[in-house]
Amino acid sequence: MGLVVQKYGGSSVADAEGIKRVAKRIVDAKKNGNQVVVVVSAMGDTTDELIDLAEQVSPIPAGREFDMLLTAGERISMALLAMAIKNLGHEAQSFTGSQAGVITDSVHNKARIIDVTPGRIRTALDEGNIAIVAGFQGVSHDKKDITTLGRGGSDTTAVALAAALDAEVCEIYTDVDGVFTADPRVVTKARKIDWISFEDMLELAASGSKVLLHRCVEYARRYNIPIHVRSSFSGLRGTWVSNEPQGDQKVEHAIISGVAHDVSEAKITVVGVPDKPGEAAAIFRTIANAEVNIDMVVQNVSAASTGLTDISFTLPKAEGRKAIDALERNRGVIGFDSLRYDDQIAKISLVGAGMKTNPGVTAGFFEALSDAGVNIELISTSEIRISVVTRVDDVNEAVRAVHTAFGLDSDSDEAVVYGGTGR
Numbered sequence: 246m247g248l249v250v251q252k253y254g255g256s257s258v259a260d261a262e263g264i265k266r267v268a269k270r271i272v273d274a275k276k277n278g279n280q281v282v283v284v285v286s287a288m289g290d291t292t293d294e295l296i297d298l299a300e301q302v303s304p305i306p307a308g309r310e311f312d313m314l315l316t317a318g319e320r321i322s323m324a325l326l327a328m329a330i331k332n333l334g335h336e337a338q339s340f341t342g343s344q345a346g347v348i349t350d351s352v353h354n355k356a357r358i359i360d361v362t363p364g365r366i367r368t369a370l371d372e373g374n375i376a377i378v379a380g381f382q383g384v385s386h387d388k389k390d391i392t393t394l395g396r397g398g399s400d401t402t403a404v405a406l407a408a409a410l411d412a413e414v415c416e417i418y419t420d421v422d423g424v425f426t427a428d429p430r431v432v433t434k435a436r437k438i439d440w441i442s443f444e445d446m447l448e449l450a451a452s453g454s455k456v457l458l459h460r461c462v463e464y465a466r467r468y469n470i471p472i473h474v475r476s477s478f479s480g481l482r483g484t485w486v487s488n489e490p491q492g493d494q495k496v497e498h499a500i501i502s503g504v505a506h507d508v509s510e511a512k513i514t515v516v517g518v519p520d521k522p523g524e525a526a527a528i529f530r531t532i533a534n535a536e537v538n539i540d541m542v543v544q545n546v547s548a549a550s551t552g553l554t555d556i557s558f559t560l561p562k563a564e565g566r567k568a569i570d571a572l573e574r575n576r577g578v579i580g581f582d583s584l585r586y587d588d589q590i591a592k593i594s595l596v597g598a599g600m601k602t603n604p605g606v607t608a609g610f611f612e613a614l615s616d617a618g619v620n621i622e623l624i625s626t627s628e629i630r631i632s633v634v635t636r637v638d639d640v641n642e643a644v645r646a647v648h649t650a651f652g653l654d655s656d657s658d659e660a661v662v663y664g665g666t667g668r
């Protein structure tokens with residue numbers, strides 16, 4: 246008998262009908278002879294609604310209480326799902342992250358899983374139950390406080406449980422038919438990928454393809470857990486993400502795997518920084534001490550007359566306030582004229598292992614953007630990725646232009662989006 250971990254995202258369990266539909270799928274997996282562990286997200290946009298509510302009560306809510314609030318979303322869906330399964334005549338038990346043994350560090354709102362001790366899940370399975378686990382949450386190892394894993398964190402819960410339980414596969418059920426060459430909400434001609442390597446998927450996820458969370462792919466690669474991304478609304482086979490393709494998984498030898506975009510970042514420019522050693526270090530130490538992760542960095546050439554320069558960097562919008570406050574507090578030590586905050590930006594990335602050995606990819610990318618009349622503000626690259634920052638208003642057009650320019654448009658069906666609000 247195999248053990249499968251299935252994860253259902255918020256759009257798959259958006260309402261009572263969705264919960265009943267998913268319950269049937271889970272029961273089918275059990276009837277096929279598997280032991281089944283299910284990780285479930287909060288219903289629909291519940292997490293966003295809870296965040297809005299918290300902000301109405303307090304502009305900067307305490308991390309501990311914020312986590313306690315957000316985990317309520319997944320508790321609702323796990324209990325309802327267990328009820329729906331029981332109603333179909335099968336045994337199911339729901340567990341919070343803490344009960345399932347998801348142990349994390351104590352960084353509230355973006356905790357990392359440091360251990361998984363799924364004793365209670367094993368017992369539940371051995372007793373013939375389907376185990377339902379609340380995604381996106383754990384308990385801190387030191388203070389035993391409830392933590393959350395950051396937005397989209399249920400993906401990570403699923404892979405971490407799959408690794409701890411030595412599952413055959415981790416199935417991620419969502420509202421599209423798999424991983425596409427671009428977000429199907431933006432590019433209707435996006436093509437479904439049959440198989441993609443962990444390496445390319447990591448870059449796509451890091452660049453904003455939220456169909457899989459970056460940390461989840463990192464975890465899957467470390468423990469070599471194959472992921473099957475598929476729709477909970479259709480019976481179609483989805484996308485396999487693994488080290489090597491297995492069986493009939495089709496490998497496309499394309500130079501480019503896909504185009505990703507991200508509108509969740511902002512740009513901070515530190516204006517009038519003395520152009521001398523130690524300045525960048527002081528700025529980024531300040532940011533690091535505030536526990537803010539940065540993404541791209543660019544330093545302008547200094548004006549010879551003043552000896553001053555500007556340093557820009559991008560970061561998650563959600564951390565913008567924290568970063569600005571930290572820099573302002575340390576203004577005297579760092580020494581700068583002013584700060585500029587810009588949240589009207591988007592990042593567009595082209596990803597593919599083939600670009601290592603094929604010249605002209607960067608030129609083709611910039612030409613496609615220029616033909617679409619899109620101005621580039623920042624650039625960063627890795628061995629298998631090129632990213633640019635543009636105005637947010639240009640993002641959809643830019644993604645479509647780049648997708649077409651690199652020959653990624655599908656000539657058959659349109660990509661289907663079954664649910665969700667894209668929020």
Ligand code: ADP
Nearest residue numbers: 254255256419423424425427428430454455456
């Ligand atoms: P869930 O609620 O199931 O976790 P998410 O909204 O987190 O769903 O992720 C699924 C969404 O990811 C899709 O609806 C799609 O808009 C978006 N997405 C972005 N890039 C891609 C891509 N390359 N392939 C498929 N979906 C993508």
Ligand code: ASP
Nearest residue numbers: 286292381396397398399
């Ligand atoms: N409910 C959480 C979120 O919306 C976690 C998840 O869905 O993965 O971010």
Ligand code: MG
Nearest residue numbers: 254397455456
């Ligand atoms: Mg998700």
